[in-house]
Amino acid sequence: MSVATTDLADVLSRYEVVLGLEVHVELGTRTKMFCSCPTTFGAEPNTQICPVCLGMPGALPVVNAVGVESAIKIGLALGCDIAQWCRFARKNYFYPDMPKNFQTSQYDEPICFDGAIDVDVDGKPVTVAIERAHMEEDTGKSLHVGGATGRIHGATHSLLDFNRAGIPLVEIVTKPIVGAGADAPAIARAYVAAIRDIVRALGVSDARMDQGSIRADVNVSLMPIGATEFGTRTETKNVNSLRSVERTVRFEMLRQAEVLDGGGVIHQETRHFNEATGETMGGRVKETATDYRYFPEPDLVPLAPEREWVEKLRAELPELPAAKRARLRSEWGLSELDMQAIDNAGAFDLIEATVSAGASPESARKWWLGELSRYANEHDAELAELTATPAHVAELQSLVDGGRLTDKLARTVLSGVLAGEGTPAEVMAARNLEVVNDTGALTAAVDEAIAANPDVAAKVRDGKVAAAGVLVGAVMKATRGQADAKSVRELIIARLTAE
Amino acid sequence: MSELTGRTAEELGAAIAAGETSAVEVTRAHLDRIDAVDPAVHAFLHVAGESAVAQAAEVDRRIAAGEKLGPLAGVPVAVKDVVVTQDMPTTAGSKILEHWLPPYDATLVRRLREAGLVVLGKTNMDEFAMGSSTEYSAYGPTRNPWDTGRIPGGSGGGSAAAVAAREAPLAIGTDTGGSIRQPGAVTGTVGAKPTYGGVSRYGLIAFSSSLDQAGPVTRTVTDAALLHEVIGGHDRCDSTSIDAPVPPVVEAARRGLTGDLTGVKVGVVREFAAAQGAEPGVVAAFEAGVQTLTKLGAEVVEVSCPHFEYALPAYYLIAPSECSSNLARFDGVRYGLRVGDDGSRALEEVMSLTRDRGFGPEVKRRVILGTYALSAGYYDAFYGQAQKVRTLVTRDFTAAFEQVDVLAAPTTPFVAFPFGSRTADPTQMYLADLYTIPSNLYGGPAISVPCGLSEGLPVGLQIMAPTMADDRMYRVAAALESTQSPRLADQTPEVTA
Ligand SMILES: [Zn+2]
Numbered sequence: 001m002s003v004a005t006t007d008l009a010d011v012l013s014r015y016e017v018v019l020g021l022e023v024h025v026e027l028g029t030r031t032k033m034f035c036s037c038p039t040t041f042g043a044e045p046n047t048q049i050c051p052v053c054l055g056m057p058g059a060l061p062v063v064n065a066v067g068v069e070s071a072i073k074i075g076l077a078l079g080c081d082i083a084q085w086c087r088f089a090r091k092n093y094f095y096p097d098m099p100k101n102f103q104t105s106q107y108d109e110p111i112c113f114d115g116a117i118d119v120d121v122d123g124k125p126v127t128v129a130i131e132r133a134h135m136e137e138d139t140g141k142s143l144h145v146g147g148a149t150g151r152i153h154g155a156t157h158s159l160l161d162f163n164r165a166g167i168p169l170v171e172i173v174t175k176p177i178v179g180a181g182a183d184a185p186a187i188a189r190a191y192v193a194a195i196r197d198i199v200r201a202l203g204v205s206d207a208r209m210d211q212g213s214i215r216a217d218v219n220v221s222l223m224p225i226g227a228t229e230f231g232t233r234t235e236t237k238n239v240n241s242l243r244s245v246e247r248t249v250r251f252e253m254l255r256q257a258e259v260l261d262g263g264g265v266i267h268q269e270t271r272h273f274n275e276a277t278g279e280t281m282g283g284r285v286k287e288t289a290t291d292y293r294y295f296p297e298p299d300l301v302p303l304a305p306e307r308e309w310v311e312k313l314r315a316e317l318p319e320l321p322a323a324k325r326a327r328l329r330s331e332w333g334l335s336e337l338d339m340q341a342i343d344n345a346g347a348f349d350l351i352e353a354t355v356s357a358g359a360s361p362e363s364a365r366k367w368w369l370g371e372l373s374r375y376a377n378e379h380d381a382e383l384a385e386l387t388a389t390p391a392h393v394a395e396l397q398s399l400v401d402g403g404r405l406t407d408k409l410a411r412t413v414l415s416g417v418l419a420g421e422g423t424p425a426e427v428m429a430a431r432n433l434e435v436v437n438d439t440g441a442l443t444a445a446v447d448e449a450i451a452a453n454p455d456v457a458a459k460v461r462d463g464k465v466a467a468a469g470v471l472v473g474a475v476m477k478a479t480r481g482q483a484d485a486k487s488v489r490e491l492i493i494a495r496l497t498a499e
Numbered sequence: 500m501s502e503l504t505g506r507t508a509e510e511l512g513a514a515i516a517a518g519e520t521s522a523v524e525v526t527r528a529h530l531d532r533i534d535a536v537d538p539a540v541h542a543f544l545h546v547a548g549e550s551a552v553a554q555a556a557e558v559d560r561r562i563a564a565g566e567k568l569g570p571l572a573g574v575p576v577a578v579k580d581v582v583v584t585q586d587m588p589t590t591a592g593s594k595i596l597e598h599w600l601p602p603y604d605a606t607l608v609r610r611l612r613e614a615g616l617v618v619l620g621k622t623n624m625d626e627f628a629m630g631s632s633t634e635y636s637a638y639g640p641t642r643n644p645w646d647t648g649r650i651p652g653g654s655g656g657g658s659a660a661a662v663a664a665r666e667a668p669l670a671i672g673t674d675t676g677g678s679i680r681q682p683g684a685v686t687g688t689v690g691a692k693p694t695y696g697g698v699s700r701y702g703l704i705a706f707s708s709s710l711d712q713a714g715p716v717t718r719t720v721t722d723a724a725l726l727h728e729v730i731g732g733h734d735r736c737d738s739t740s741i742d743a744p745v746p747p748v749v750e751a752a753r754r755g756l757t758g759d760l761t762g763v764k765v766g767v768v769r770e771f772a773a774a775q776g777a778e779p780g781v782v783a784a785f786e787a788g789v790q791t792l793t794k795l796g797a798e799v800v801e802v803s804c805p806h807f808e809y810a811l812p813a814y815y816l817i818a819p820s821e822c823s824s825n826l827a828r829f830d831g832v833r834y835g836l837r838v839g840d841d842g843s844r845a846l847e848e849v850m851s852l853t854r855d856r857g858f859g860p861e862v863k864r865r866v867i868l869g870t871y872a873l874s875a876g877y878y879d880a881f882y883g884q885a886q887k888v889r890t891l892v893t894r895d896f897t898a899a900f901e902q903v904d905v906l907a908a909p910t911t912p913f914v915a916f917p918f919g920s921r922t923a924d925p926t927q928m929y930l931a932d933l934y935t936i937p938s939n940l941y942g943g944p945a946i947s948v949p950c951g952l953s954e955g956l957p958v959g960l961q962i963m964a965p966t967m968a969d970d971r972m973y974r975v976a977a978a979l980e981s982t983q984s985p986r987l988a989d990q991t992p993e994v995t996a
Binding site (some may be wrong): 051054055056057058059060061062063090092094095099100102156158160221292293294295298299300301 | 508545581582596600601605635700701702703704705707708709728735736737738739811820821823824827829830831834842847848850870873874875878882919
């Protein structure tokens with residue numbers, strides 16, 4: 001397809017884009033949503049299963065209270081109302097990795113509804129309204145064997161792993177996002193990032209997109225400018241990185257515009273994003289819309305979260321990422337531009353941790369955005385993956401502040417830390433890099449320099465203090481640069497004028 | 500026939516505890532009885548002779564060691580095949596689960612074993628508990644010991660027939676719309692449906708989750724109460740199980756046996772009596788039963804449940820809707836029957852062939868009905884409307900119980916009917932549940948107790964009580980039973996193979 005020949009500005013001259021995002025957050029509960037099976041990621045297939053999560057005849061679900069608590073915390077953090085009374089519902093459809101052939105979910109009675117969050121798009125806040133956040137269980141996983149693509153088409157057989165079946169999910173659904181214009185891809189990305197940061201701050205999920213513990217379904221539609229009715233949307237499922245979310249929106253806008261421009265129609269369909277090509281691909285177009293035949297789950301009693309409990313959870317909410325960023329920006333005395341540089345480098349949490357470990361904000365920022373960013377770039381690595389930790393950086397800075405390392409020596413020590421040689425103190429000791437400030441050793445070096453340069457010493461004694469530079473150079477040479485030049489100079493002058 | 504199979508469970512438990520007989524002897528006597536009559540009755544789908552004797556020997560060992568066990572320790576029990584058992588196949592009467600061996604025990608089975616009861620085997624039933632005659636069992640019908648040309652009721656016809664034919668002194672049934680009580684009525688046995696949530700559903704293969712309830716099938720009201728006490732009570736594994744003590748059912752049954760019902764107010768529902776279709780002999784036996792209650796000192800008054808006529812249609816929307824979802828899991832992917840998986844067919848085709856071959860006609864009928872009733876565009880008119888009716892029926896009964904302690908009604912409109920007489924028109928079969936369905940809809944307990952004969956066949960009288968007042972129905976039922984000598988359940992004719 002020739003989407004490269006058109007661009008977003010061109011599309012937006014004719015169409016308005018409407019976005020909708022559904023983010024699935026896998027909760028980090030110790031046990032599954034409706035049984036007591038463990039939820040450890042990456043276990044051997046079918047080792048974390050029981051009659052309940054396998055949907056065995058006769059087995060019944062029991063709600064995980066921590067799952068409900070996590071859902072309420074998410075709702076509160078998103079500014080949602082928490083239902084006084086709500087129920088689970090069955091979403092009925094046949095799929096082999098879903099043991100009961102229905103998913104226990106919530107339908108018209110979600111636990112959280114009507115919220116909003118502000119997300120940051122290039123320094124300006126954009127409000128995204130939240131329709132609802134509801135609880136549901138995850139499905140198992142199918143592995144299709146024998147086909148070329150790993151998809152069901154062409155496979156000779158399929159393997160099923162039910163370890164993931166029944167793991168609690170919270171699905172967060174936005175209201176339609178209208179009027180985003182050219183910012184639509186960036187808003188989608190920033191929104192998903194904000195959700196990720198919020199659930200991480202709440203401690204309810206490890207929020208690893210790469211492991212699928214956060215997955216986004218991206219809905220995009222176009223309508224002619226001035227139209228009041230939304231166009232037909234496509235839903236791109238299970239997008240699993242921030243960059244892919246952004247690319248999905250951009251690609252769909254361009255693709256749909258081309259279809260519409262050519263007089264075609266957009267089908268309401270499920271699509272998949274291909275990381276390699278950067279394109280979305282359509283699935284089989286269904287003749288009819290799926291009818292999930294939702295009805296209230298009769299095996300579970302309704303939930304009525306007590307108001308005192310909800311208020312207690314609200315009071316206990318940790319500081320949320322947006323508030324924290326604003327607070328630290330002011331505490332650190334940084335401009336919005338500085339903060340954006342920190343965000344772009346992915347250094348916010350690292351700097352915060354470094355400051356917590358005792359370093360000043362300026363020094364922490366200097367190290368992470370300077371030396372360490374340079375190193376990460378050269379090695380194509382993320383800052384958080386480096387061997388050097390916030391604790392190391394804080395320790396390094398305290399050695400500088402205490403006069404035991406010069407800036408130049410500190411950089412050498414840091415390269416040792418990055419090479420895995422140990423903590424800054426260990427590297428300093430092992431490489432013998434500490435500033436020489438032992439007065440005995442220095443005095444000996446000074447005396448040696450005076451004895452070796454009697455003429456210069458005489459000039460200094462006569463008051464030509466500037467001449468002392470020669471002696472300083474000699475001492476620095478003798479101590480292999482590990483002395484503090486300023487102290488050496490003071491020592492020489494003191495020695496010669498005292499005679 | 501050993502004299503042991505003629506005794507009540509209470510008597511057997513006492514004799515075992517006193518050392519007059521042993522659990523092994525009692526178990527062997529019942530296994531022998533099964534060997535002798537089950538070829539004619541076909542109450543059992545699976546008889547676990549060896550494990551039953553081993554369990555009985557273990558109970559004898561514990562008694563010999565001086566352990567204090569419950570009143571039913573060592574007494575055999577038959578379990579309806581819709582309840583999962585770890586050591587016995589569980590089919591729910593369906594081909595789709597043929598040879599399936601569950602990986603766990605239902606909570607109520609665990610409680611039976613803990614109380615020292617000996618599980619004899621699994622009893623026949625209409626497939627997935629859908630039916631009123633066992634004619635919808637995939638493994639052939641059970642025959643009524645009173646007349647082997649007639650149905651034993653359903654869905655739990657196997658449990659009721661086993662008890663009536665003295666193959667077991669006790670049995671477990673499940674009741675979604677009358678599947679314990681209607682078989683009890685037509686076999687001359689006692690069948691009790693506890694309050695919904697009174698007995699754990701964990702391990703009951705679900706038909707209709709909001710209606711299903713397990714309960715006892717016995718030959719005396721006291722035996723039913725004793726068994727109720729063993730299986731009842733809160734279970735963490737069932738969210739809908741009630742977290743409260745089991746009502747004092749045994750005490751109530753003993754009190755009822757004194758034959759004094761002074762101060763008890765019994766209501767007869769006007770609309771039940773007005774409903775068409777009840778056989779005159781059934782009505783007469785019921786009216787005679789009510790007369791007896793009056794003689795025992797009860798005050799009988801008429802009450803009204805104006806929405807009664809909508810209960811049956813509402814039930815036949817709610818139960819199929821839930822069943823269409825509950826039975827979706829039977830797809831051949833993980834367990835049970837799998838048809839057509841020869842490498843040439845797509846998954847959807849294998850699932851569909853499996854369900855087509857594995858399910859019988861009544862199950863298919865209800866799955867299709869329920870799927871339709873839950874569909875977008877029809878939900879409000881069918882499932883939604885039925886739920887509203889359920890609320891109205893519940894209100895009717897709540898109001899009625901403000902006037903009376905219990906309600907009395909015939910259990911089912913007709914005596915045991917001949918095989919094949921109601922299979923042609925499903926709605927004729929559905930009428931069997933006319934009087935039993937309301938208590939499933941409102942969740943209250945109900946018991947069927949024999950009250951007489953019509954054309955030489957047993958008729959049951961049903962006592963309904965408010966939720967968690969199960970003790971009341973046991974008291975009234977035991978009082979009625981106390982007037983019968985010999986008890987109707989002890990008059991089952993001898994079955995010949
Ligand atoms: Zn599990």
